[in-house]
Amino acid sequence: NAGVTQTPKFQVLKTGQSMTLQCAQDMNHEYMSWYRQDPGMGLRLIHYSVGAGITDQGEVPNGYNVSRSTTEDFPLRLLSAAPSQTSVYFCASSYERHNYGYTFGSGTRLTVV
Amino acid sequence: QQPVQSPQAVILREGEDAVINCSSSKALYSVHWYRQKHGEAPVFLMILLKGGEQKGHEKISASFNEKKQQSSLYLTASQLSYSGTYFCGTEGGGADGLTFGKGTHLIIQP
Numbered sequence: 001n002a003g004v005t006q007t008p009k010f011q012v013l014k015t016g017q018s019m020t021l022q023c024a025q026d027m028n029h030e031y032m033s034w035y036r037q038d039p040g041m042g043l044r045l046i047h048y049s050v051g052a053g054i055t056d057q058g059e060v061p062n063g064y065n066v067s068r069s070t071t072e073d074f075p076l077r078l079l080s081a082a083p084s085q086t087s088v089y090f091c092a093s094s095y096e097r098h099n100y101g102y103t104f105g106s107g108t109r110l111t112v113v
Numbered sequence: 114q115q116p117v118q119s120p121q122a123v124i125l126r127e128g129e130d131a132v133i134n135c136s137s138s139k140a141l142y143s144v145h146w147y148r149q150k151h152g153e154a155p156v157f158l159m160i161l162l163k164g165g166e167q168k169g170h171e172k173i174s175a176s177f178n179e180k181k182q183q184s185s186l187y188l189t190a191s192q193l194s195y196s197g198t199y200f201c202g203t204e205g206g207g208a209d210g211l212t213f214g215k216g217t218h219l220i221i222q223p
Contacts, residue, residue: 033210042115042200043155043213058210090154098206101145101157 006105013081021076023091031094032074036087081112118214133186133217135201142206144184150197196221
């Protein structure tokens, strides 16, 4: 039982490049979400999904896309990286949207130069 | 809207007690509490649901005042391992996701 697995752990991108951050969970959780964490800002919600085939925007969705083709996987795509997207990204999952705590992945530290 | 946490930081001696507060401007369905150590992922501590009772986890407990839209986390007889940043997360029970506060930095000294 690996929990929530994120890859890669570190990434450096040039401005304008695109990439996908991977997130997979093996707990059969229906709810998955992506957060970014910046110093002094706490965790801000980017996108979330309540189940396979269903996604929605969070607080800071611009510049990011998501899809949920399976219950296990929830990748986050950066379309055209900008320095403002330099951050630590966390994927989190839960049994369902409400009533249960979240399990976080170990994070991806992204630097855009 | 982002909940407001207080204090922003607190330094304690081992064995002392601490209270961390979380306040929201909107009606709440639940409040989550997480602890994050430097360079690591946040770890779930507990969830308090609307209409639920105060919860406890070893020497860490929390309360939820629905009318005031506030929650407090209580750390009793703090241990060195309690050091880290504590985040509250709030949700209204609707379509919105969990919104986190900016965190409270807790330092426990021997």
